[in-house]
Amino acid sequence: MSSSKPSKSSVKPLLISAGVAVAAITLGLVSWQATAPADKVRADRSPGSSASAAPRNDAATALQALARREAGDKLALGRADAPVVLIEYSDFKCGYCGKFARDTEPELVKKYVEDGTLRIEWRNFPIFGAESEAAAKAAWAAGQQDRFAAFHAAAYSEGSKEKGFAEPRLVELARVAGVPDLERFTADMAGEQAAAALKKDQEEGYRIGVTSTPSFLLNGKPIAGAQPLDAFTTAIAQAKAAAARP
Structure with missing residues (x-):
């Protein structure tokens, strides 16, 4: 599997703790059915890195703290105080992200979000170029009108990514998603707030x-790739049990 690395101009240098450095190696190594641009190779994923000696508990604590748990988060679904938080880093042009969105995520919502166990927080993490970034900003813009989840479903529907994400297509997806004010949607999509929100998500992802894509954090535990439903149900059950312990 090839991998993606930000250019120096696109991501500011960020200080990370030893614990988060462990997480970076973990996310770099524990990959299964995840996709990344073929023309970019990351050189810092060696298991022999000195960061691998840092305490694993520090890594889990640092990653668990990334859950925003903001009641008004437009890119989240589920109770802010849910015992389990799944953070999803994804790209709308990623085939495995689409597979997860169609086959697995709806089951997680039905089984765990609706009963208050799980909260899903999406992070836009475009790695496949300009159209990926445009789709991410469009998803954010749809969220400003409380239609992020519907836009997410429309953009990841079967065959959607093959049609591309040029602006007319994004407006059409917003219409399908039931975004009420398409003029506002178009303005929001091109605005500074959308760009800032996207940058925040990208920098968080690259930092850890x-x-x-897709990559996940489940209560601080890295999960890479569109793994089967059983892998997520097992991990959610374990995280819920751990959260219930004093």
Whole structure:
């Protein structure tokens, strides 16, 4: 599997703790059915890195703290105080992201979000170029009118990414998603707030070592790739049990 690395001009240098450095290596190594641009190779994923000696508990604590748990988060679904938080780093042009969105995520929502166990927080993490970034900003813009989840579903529907994400297509997806004010949607999509929100998500992902999509954090535990439903249900059950312990 190839991987993606930000250019020096696109991501500011960020200080990371030893614990998060462990997480970066973990996310770089534990990849299964994840996708990344073929023309970019990351050189810092060696298991022999000195950061691998840092305490694993520090890494889990640092990653768990990334859950924003903001009640008004437009790119989140589920209770802010849910015992389990799944953070998803994804790209709308990623085939495995689409597979997860169609086959697995709806089951997680039905089984765990609706009963208050799980909260899903999406992070836009475009790694496949200009159209990926445009789709990410469009998803954010749809969220400003409380239609992020519907836009997410429309953009990841079967065959959607093959049609591309040029602006007319994004407006059409917003219409399908039921965004009420398309003029506002278009303005929001091109605005500074959308760009800032996207940059925040990207910098967070790169800081902890996300190199491919989809990648996940489940209560601080890295999960890479569109793994089967059983892998997520097992991990959610374990995280819920751990959260219940004093």
